[in-house]
Amino acid sequence: MRDLVEIGMGRTARRAYELDDIEIIPSRRTRSSKDVSTTWQIDAYRFDIPLITHPTDAIVSPGTAVAVGELGGLGVLNAEGLWARHGDVDEALFRLVQATEDNEDPAAAVKVLQELHAAPLRMDLIAEAVKQVRESGVTVAVRVSPQRAAELTPDLLAAGVEILVVQGTIISAEHVTRGGEPLNLKSFIADLDIPVIAGGVGDYRTAMHLMRTGAAGVIVGYGYTPGVTTTDQVLGIGVPMATAIADAAAARRDYLDETGGRYVHVIADGGVTTSGDVAKSIACGADAVMLGEPLAAATEAPGQGLYWTAASAHPSVPRSLVAEAVDQELDLRKLLFGPSADPRGVTNLFGALKRAMAKTGYSDLKEFQKVGLTIRG
Numbered sequence: 001m002r003d004l005v006e007i008g009m010g011r012t013a014r015r016a017y018e019l020d021d022i023e024i025i026p027s028r029r030t031r032s033s034k035d036v037s038t039t040w041q042i043d044a045y046r047f048d049i050p051l052i053t054h055p056t057d058a059i060v061s062p063g064t065a066v067a068v069g070e071l072g073g074l075g076v077l078n079a080e081g082l083w084a085r086h087g088d089v090d091e092a093l094f095r096l097v098q099a100t101e102d103n104e105d106p107a108a109a110v111k112v113l114q115e116l117h118a119a120p121l122r123m124d125l126i127a128e129a130v131k132q133v134r135e136s137g138v139t140v141a142v143r144v145s146p147q148r149a150a151e152l153t154p155d156l157l158a159a160g161v162e163i164l165v166v167q168g169t170i171i172s173a174e175h176v177t178r179g180g181e182p183l184n185l186k187s188f189i190a191d192l193d194i195p196v197i198a199g200g201v202g203d204y205r206t207a208m209h210l211m212r213t214g215a216a217g218v219i220v221g222y223g224y225t226p227g228v229t230t231t232d233q234v235l236g237i238g239v240p241m242a243t244a245i246a247d248a249a250a251a252r253r254d255y256l257d258e259t260g261g262r263y264v265h266v267i268a269d270g271g272v273t274t275s276g277d278v279a280k281s282i283a284c285g286a287d288a289v290m291l292g293e294p295l296a297a298a299t300e301a302p303g304q305g306l307y308w309t310a311a312s313a314h315p316s317v318p319r320s321l322v323a324e325a326v327d328q329e330l331d332l333r334k335l336l337f338g339p340s341a342d343p344r345g346v347t348n349l350f351g352a353l354k355r356a357m358a359k360t361g362y363s364d365l366k367e368f369q370k371v372g373l374t375i376r377g
Contacts, residue, residue: 016240017375019271019280025372029361033354037364040288042265043195043216045139045163048072049336049350050282050365052197052267054223054292055143055165056310057081058303061089062132067300067332069138076141076165077129078310079152084126085119089302092116097304100322109322110312117313121152127159134160141197143167143310146183157194166198167219167310185213200269202239207251211264220248220286221270223309225293231311231319241271242284249285249369274345275352282353283371293323294346298332 003015040050051073053060060068061083065075077083086092095116099109126142133140141163144152149166156164166185189196199219201207210218221239222231232238248266256263268281269290281289296307305324312320330347334340338348345352362368 014243016243018240019242019277019284021376022242022280022284022373023376024279024283024356024360025374026359027361027372031358031361031363033358035363036354036357038350038354038357040365042163042197042287045074045195047074047139047288049353050286050288051336051350052076052141052288052290053295054269054290054309055081055167056292056303056308057083057089057093058307058309059292059295059298059301061302062129064298064300064302064332065133065141066136066138069133069136071333071336073336074139074141074163075133076143077126077133079126079142079144079156080117080121080148081310082116083129084121084123085117087122087125093302093304096322097306100306100324106321109306109308110318110320113308113313113322114315114318118315123152123155123159127155130156130159130161134162139163141165145310146185150183150188153188153192157192162194163216164192164194164196165219166196167200185210185215189214197265197267199267200239201248202237202244204247204251207248207266208255211251211255215264217265217267217287218248218252219267219269219290220244221268221290222311223290223292224270225273225307225309225320225323226271227321228293228307228323229309229311229320234317234319239270241268242280245281245284245286252285275349276345276356278349278353279356282365282368283373285369287365291349294349295332295335297327297330297346298335299330300332 004012007013038049040047049072053075055076055078068075082089082092096112099112140161142161143165146168195216197217198210198215200222207218245268265287267288268286272289278289293307308322309320336350338351340348357368360371
């Protein structure tokens with residue numbers, strides 16, 4: 001039963017929970033972490049860890065996407081980002097770094113990012129980026145916005161994209177625009193021969209609607225990152241992630257029953273900044289997590305220690321700062337698998353997930369979704 005609270009005469013609000021509000025409860029059984037599997041499969045694509053990168057140029061270049069793939073995750077290129085607009089991305093990133101170093105005004109770097117994204121999209125550049133990833137042998141995934149999905153997808157398919165991510169801050173089953181054709185995700189997905197991951201969503205109903213479009217995966221959240229994203233300040237929109245993931249998992253269960261067995265993956269994107277958050281996301285019902293800011297600390301991340309989301313570059317309503325992450329001291333392998341000397345849960349992210357599963361007695365991700373949870377008093 002939903003926990004409704006009266007906030008005024010005739011108006012109620014639902015009580016919802018963030019990942020920080022919950023804790024995982026150990027069971028009566030433990031096991032060796034060597035007997036734990038973190039493998040995850042969506043459609044025909046199998047991965048060693050339940051990791052998808054947030055599609056921001058701060059952490060994903062073609063080279064980084066290859067590195068993430070070789071380590072067992074899925075790197076997602078942004079088909080509307082810097083690698084699709086600039087032949088010399090290093091120069092573009094240098095401008096951005098300079099703006100953060102030379103100006104204390106946080107809007108200065110955002111303005112530079114907007115200027116960089118005002119350059120026209122060049123399909124030859126994104127096709128070259130896709131080619132680089134594809135030639136490495138790892139799975140190729142690319143993100144497009146709902147507004148440009150129909151326009152860009154044919155060329156992306158021709159370039160060799162294997163998984164398409166249609167992502168906006170909030171997405172619906174039908175995106176309507178004045179003066180243009182609406183994007184009907186159901187017919188759009190039906191015409192494709194590759195799996196589509198779509199999002200973000202924040203509640204049961206929207207998750208169910210997206211599942212009914214034929215999406216292979218549904219993204220929950222919009223990439224909320226403390227100190228970076230400002231969607232709640234700009235639009236008043238927030239997604240308490242523990243509740244949102246659990247709601248989407250409930251939609252997945254009901255949709256599975258509705259269709260007689262079609263399983264849609266739930267991907268948590270927001271508030272996941274530590275290994276504990278990764279574990280809690282899976283425990284709430286996620287199949288995988290979409291990581292952003294934690295990966296900015298990797299030496300392979302192209303942002304040189306800076307982090308921003310795709311919403312930073314919106315031409316009129318930016319919803320993310322360009323923030324300085326921690327120093328880039330660890331390579332991606334150590335960040336994901338350790339060993340770690342940092343007790344804050346910001347390194348060895350998936351080694352810690354295996355340990356959490358082992359400590360609670362679960363051997364795979366699907367079983368771990370059944371672990372007991374408690375709310376902090």
